[in-house]
Amino acid sequence: MALPLAALPSPMENWSELLHDLLVEIAKKITSIEDFVSFGVVCSSWYAAATRDNFTPSTQIPWLMLAEVEQQNESELWRQFFSLSSGRIFKVILPEASKIRCLSSLGWLLTLGELNANLLHPLLRLQIQLPDLNTFQDYDEIENVEQDYVHKMVLSSNPAVTCDYLVMVTHGFGGVLGFWRPGDVSWTAADRLGFYIYDLTFYKDKLYAVDVRGGVIVCDVNGPNPTQVRTVSIAPDGFLPHAQLYLVGWVDDTLLVVSRKVALMNDSGNYGTTSFRVIQLDLRHNKWSTINNLGKRALFLGYNSSFFVETSDKVGCKGNCIYFTDDCGESYFGTPEGGGKDMGIFNMLDGSIEPHFGGKSLSHVSPPTWVEPSF
DSSP, X not given: OOOOGGGSOOOSTTGGGSOHHHHHHHHHTOOOHHHHXXXXXXXXXXXXXXXXXXXXXXXXXXXXXXXXXXXXXXXXXXXXXXXXXXXXXXXXXXXXGTXXXXXXXXXXXXXXXXXXXXXXXXXXXXXXXXXXXXXXXXXXXXXXXXXXXXXXXXXXXXTTTOSOOOEEXXXXXXXXXXXXXXXOSSOXXXXXXXXXXXXXXXXXXXXXXXXXXXXXXXXXXXXXXXXXXXXXXXXXXXOOOSSEEEEEEOSSSEEEEEEEEEEEOSTXXXXXXXXXXXXXXXXXXXXXXXXXXXXXEEEEESSBOOEEEEXXXXXXXXXXXXXXXXXXXXXXXXXXXXXXXXXXXXXTTTOOEEOSOOSOOOBSSOOOEEEOOOO
């Protein structure tokens, strides 16, 4: 017999009235950062339970932060993040990243204005003010600082976890190394070697970078001479016909230097990545070797700090592949729509390229970039 309407359980209109301790227990059962983000936006009481202390994540696949879309409501500006694992797009309220260039490392964004720079955690909404960029001595040499002054950024560790971290960048016309640590009132520039620096990484407590020669250089930022730079080794002859170089901290005291070839597709000015090559530097023996197989690992390259993930148990992420975004600024600055077209997944096995995001996401200011979701 059907129950009378008055006797039926009432709709769950009081989700916000669940006991805090119960919400905490629910939060602790969640391992997906995507589900945890969704959990925290239900209402204010659920948000209060969605703290870092109540979350033990599994290893996460990077998100693709898409280019900003035009929005009407200036009070609730959001950015979109595409999840490789679920194929879904998440909206995150993030007015601090509106109409501004963004680089990424360890789940944080470096937001770059004409003069100011800040660290921004897109999920925690934490913001750390950094010294003005004009504290670099060569700041006035660059005409368009929003596009050209800071090229790449890497964090030594997660500022949400520890105060013992460094922000390291390549900056200026010659791609010079620089860094900042909490408590500093200005940026510190490392010594110049005279060669343009493409990429940098923090590995085994030292700052490494790769320059236009294919030279791997090191700066012991925690040592007695933190601005001193020296060349460790130079890549073998014949490796540099490609246009863009990346540096990835690898395993067993090794670094990967990745060379990316970008070519014009036709007379219209369209461009695209055609291939990658990977070589490995053994830091212990100063020995180079070619890498043809990444195994159950995938590289993520672009305007983010270059990194790899283990893929053996990851849904939506393929091993032995390079996931790349469009960071060819010299090509897209002059185009009507901006950058974002040259993205995809390069298969090391057969050299094929397929898309990782099927939509359109273009910007002159901040094209799509990889973000490692963290809490």
